[in-house]
Amino acid sequence: MKIQNNIQLQKYNSFGTMAVAKLFCEPQNQKELSEVLNAFPNEKKLVLGAGYNLFFTKDFDGLIIKPGMKEINIIFENENYVEIEAGASVEWDILVGKCVSKGYSGIENLSLIPSSVGASPIQNIGAYGTEAKDTIVLVKAVDNETGDIREFTNEECEFGYRDSLFKRTCKYTITSVVFRLSKSFNYKEKYIDLSRELEGVESPTISQVRDAIVKIRTRKLPDTAILPNAGSFFKNPVLTKEQKDALQKKLVDAPTYNVGDNKYKTSAAFLIEKAGYKGRRHGMVGTYENHALVIVNYGTTNGKDIADFAYEIQGEVLKQFDILLEPEVWIF
Numbered sequence: 142m143k144i145q146n147n148i149q150l151q152k153y154n155s156f157g158t159m160a161v162a163k164l165f166c167e168p169q170n171q172k173e174l175s176e177v178l179n180a181f182p183n184e185k186k187l188v189l190g191a192g193y194n195l196f197f198t199k200d201f202d203g204l205i206i207k208p209g210m211k212e213i214n215i216i217f218e219n220e221n222y223v224e225i226e227a228g229a230s231v232e233w234d235i236l237v238g239k240c241v242s243k244g245y246s247g248i249e250n251l252s253l254i255p256s257s258v259g260a261s262p263i264q265n266i267g268a269y270g271t272e273a274k275d276t277i278v279l280v281k282a283v284d285n286e287t288g289d290i291r292e293f294t295n296e297e298c299e300f301g302y303r304d305s306l307f308k309r310t311c312k313y314t315i316t317s318v319v320f321r322l323s324k325s326f327n328y329k330e331k332y333i334d335l336s337r338e339l340e341g342v343e344s345p346t347i348s349q350v351r352d353a354i355v356k357i358r359t360r361k362l363p364d365t366a367i368l369p370n371a372g373s374f375f376k377n378p379v380l381t382k383e384q385k386d387a388l389q390k391k392l393v394d395a396p397t398y399n400v401g402d403n404k405y406k407t408s409a410a411f412l413i414e415k416a417g418y419k420g421r422r423h424g425m426v427g428t429y430e431n432h433a434l435v436i437v438n439y440g441t442t443n444g445k446d447i448a449d450f451a452y453e454i455q456g457e458v459l460k461q462f463d464i465l466l467e468p469e470v471w472i473f
């Protein structure tokens with residue numbers, strides 16, 4: 142496998158910020174990955190998926206590992222379900238499309254999320270009441286420090302809201318993920334915009350649900366190829382009862398919902414909008430006019446411009462509402 146030097150990372154992050162990586166490699170299988178880890182034990186390492194959830198503010202003085210495992214295989218099947226193993230570099234929506242076309246259900250609500258399969262467990266991608274964790278049975282990975290091959294059961298992944306063991310430790314390169322998908326499908330009406338999109342369709346099929354979600358997402362979110370962005374920039378904050386009450390004193394219409402343990406989730410987009418930042422633009426960076434949570438790049442190649450704008454929003458929301466927004470996007 143070729144190890145490349147001084148690689149420009151602009152095309153490897155959806156914000157399109159410029160930075161140079163000292164070393165860069167694309168291992169195609171576990172053996173190549175182990176070899177490269179053994180060859181560079183002391184280099185700082187960063188695993189790169191499709192680059193939809195990170196950007197660079199400076200050069201990367203270390204080794205970028207971009208897994209290249211591309212296979213999709215059915216590894217177990219019975220009359221009720223299939224288990225599908227997909228390589229880390231498989232494009233997420235290609236996998237979803239293939240599964241939906243075969244009638245395998247479980248990930249259709251995650252249609253059109255820009256991701257590689259390998260990154261899907263990292264923040265436990267989610268949309269329309271479904272998360273990657275609902276179907277993941279096994280994550281195969283290599284320990285970046287020891288080169289050891291590891292397999293993690295669903296429980297061992299310690300999934301949470303936009304969270305996992307992998308995200309917290311940054312210690313592993315995921316090489317493939319095994320999903321268990323059902324051979325039957327029952328549409329559950331849960332989301333207003335999805336129901337609206339499917340109005341008039343009696344008992345929607347899995348393909349109709351996927352198509353509806355693709356349409357909604359295409360309308361709602363900016364295309365990264367046209368308006369560079371990384372999706373939702375901040376996580377929805379989870380509040381204590383006291384924080385929730387204090388917020389609703391300031392903003393009576395603040396949406397909150399109970400997530401158990403006396404904790405309440407609220408909407409980061411709502412807070413950003415109330416802080417006066419929806420559609421606001423500073424120079425080459427702004428928030429998307431249709432979605433306050435999405436920061437968009439109007440033409441800078443300097444990641445610091447994006448980070449500064451994000452910190453400004455964070456500071457303003459903290460000042461006005463006493464709530465600290467936590468970035469969902471990785472800033473390097």
Ligand SMILES: Cc1cc2nc3c(=O)[nH]c(=O)nc-3n(C[C@H](O)[C@H](O)[C@H](O)COP(=O)(O)OP(=O)(O)OC[C@H]3O[C@@H](n4cnc5c(N)ncnc54)[C@H](O)[C@@H]3O)c2cc1C
Pocket residue numbers: 155187188189190191192193194195208229254255256257258259260261263264265266267268307313314315316362363365370371372373471
């Ligand atoms: C327009 C838009 C809409 C979005 N909508 C959603 C949404 O609805 N729901 C949602 O959950 N997310 C959403 N996101 C965020 C994004 O889709 C996810 O974070 C996705 O998983 C990123 O995948 P990636 O391959 O681009 O990862 P990258 O951005 O390349 O990497 C993200 C993180 O994962 C790590 N990583 C990547 N691959 C591996 C691997 N093989 N092994 C170990 N670590 C790895 C990286 O080191 C980094 O820390 C959206 C993003 C965009 C741009």
